Amino acid sequence: MTSTLTEPARTSPAAPPPPSRRVRPLRLLLHVFLFLVALGWLAPLALAVYASLRPYEETARLGYFSLPETLTLDYYSEAWTQAELPKYYLNTLIIVIPGVVLTLALASFTAFTIARLHLPGRWILLVVFTAGNLLPPQVLITPLYTIYTMIPLPWWMSDSLSLYDSYLGLILVHVGFQFGFCVFVLVNFMSTIPEEISEAAMVDGAGVWRRYWQLTLPLCRPALAALGTLQFTWMYNDFLWALVLMSSGDKLPVTSALNNLRGQFFTDYNLLAAGSVLVALPTLIVFQMLHKQFVAGLTLGSTKG
Numbered sequence: 001m002t003s004t005l006t007e008p009a010r011t012s013p014a015a016p017p018p019p020s021r022r023v024r025p026l027r028l029l030l031h032v033f034l035f036l037v038a039l040g041w042l043a044p045l046a047l048a049v050y051a052s053l054r055p056y057e058e059t060a061r062l063g064y065f066s067l068p069e070t071l072t073l074d075y076y077s078e079a080w081t082q083a084e085l086p087k088y089y090l091n092t093l094i095i096v097i098p099g100v101v102l103t104l105a106l107a108s109f110t111a112f113t114i115a116r117l118h119l120p121g122r123w124i125l126l127v128v129f130t131a132g133n134l135l136p137p138q139v140l141i142t143p144l145y146t147i148y149t150m151i152p153l154p155w156w157m158s159d160s161l162s163l164y165d166s167y168l169g170l171i172l173v174h175v176g177f178q179f180g181f182c183v184f185v186l187v188n189f190m191s192t193i194p195e196e197i198s199e200a201a202m203v204d205g206a207g208v209w210r211r212y213w214q215l216t217l218p219l220c221r222p223a224l225a226a227l228g229t230l231q232f233t234w235m236y237n238d239f240l241w242a243l244v245l246m247s248s249g250d251k252l253p254v255t256s257a258l259n260n261l262r263g264q265f266f267t268d269y270n271l272l273a274a275g276s277v278l279v280a281l282p283t284l285i286v287f288q289m290l291h292k293q294f295v296a297g298l299t300l301g302s303t304k305g
Contacts, residue, residue, distance in 0.1 A: 045280075052076065052274035059270060075274035083261050083275050088254040089282070094167050095253060096235045099174040103231055104224055106175065107182030112212045114183070115190035116198060126187055129180035137177060141244055144173065148245055165247045173245065174235045182227050189223040190216060225293030233283050254279050 051064055053071045062069075079085070110129070114122040151163040158166035193216065201211050217224075239255045246252055261268075261275045 048273040048276055051270050052277055054270060056268045056270045075271050076278065079261060079271055079275035079278055082271075083257040083278075085254065085257055085275075085278060087250070088252065088257040091167075091251055092236060092253040092255075095170050095174070096232060099171045099178075099235050100228055100231045102171070103175050103178045103182055104227060107179055107186055107227075108217060108220065108224070109212075110179075110183045111186035111190055112216055115187045116195075116211070116216065117208070126184065129183045132180040133177075133184070137240065145244060159248065164245060165251070167251065169245050170241060173241050174238065178231055178234065182231070185227060186220065186223060189220055193219055222293050225290050229287055229290045229293075232286050236283055 047064065050068075051059060052075050053073070054068050055070055055072065058069055059066075110125075113119060114126050145164070148164040148169050149160075149162050152161060153163055153166055153168070155161060157168060158164070160166070163169040163172075197215065197219075198211055201215050206215070236253075237255060238253070242253050242256060249256075258272060258275050258279065261272050
């Protein structure tokens with residue numbers, strides 16, 4: 001009689017519990033700091049939106065930091081018509097769109113020359129462009145005003161027959177001041193692209209223009225999108241150069257339209273808040289449309305391998 005011995009079943013050892021992730025005090029402090037900074041930036045915008053939805057009589061009686069009795073959108077329609085926002089939006093687009101396109105085009109040409117063509121003295125040229133950004137624009141107000149009044153333009157480009165009080169003059173000053181920053185960013189971005197790609201294209205017979213337009217520029221799309229978002233925001237929000245280099249009220253950008261909401265003896269700040277929200281809305285729309293490319297342009301190249 002044979003007996004069979006049954007081998008006891010093997011039980012797999014229990015998996016150890018995952019180690020508890022300790023929150024470092026410095027990381028917690030960093031998160032608290034970032035939350036406070038974000039709150040500090042968003043609080044004025046939230047207060048402006050809140051004030052624009054309440055009648056001025058109510059906020060004058062109860063204060064801005066009080067619970068609302070009435071919420072209405074009437075101030076937005078009033079600000080749209082009283083400030084003549086459609087006309088000023090058009091003026092801004094006439095200035096900003098060519099300014100952004102020209103800035104990115106010229107900066108990409110220059111950055112490609114510095115980063116890819118290996119010309120002698122190219123880094124000195126980059127230092128000159130970078131140093132130009134350190135010059136305060138307020139220092140150049142008087143010289144630029146004098147030069148603009150001396151440069152002639154035909155009557156169909158300027159009512160003053162000079163570069164002063166013309167869309168072209170405002171576009172050129174934006175391109176001049178933003179050009180150096182864009183060159184600096186694009187040179188550093190193009191330097192991260194492997195040179196073997198360009199060398200392989202040269203072996204295949206690609207010329208300089210083809211290497212720029214069909215090879216390098218598509219790889220710089222995230223950086224161009226990030227710069228385009230920044231340049232649109234900076235040019236759109238400009239008020240100084242329009243005030244200095246323009247005199248015709250019908251040509252001023254949208255940032256100056258808020259002056260139409262100010263009365264001579266009384267200013268309805270709730271109406272002014274509604275106008276401010278409408279003026280800021282296009283920049284929020286542009287950022288929302290390009291935020292993925294904007295983030296990719298900021299983070300691409302931060303890690304290698």
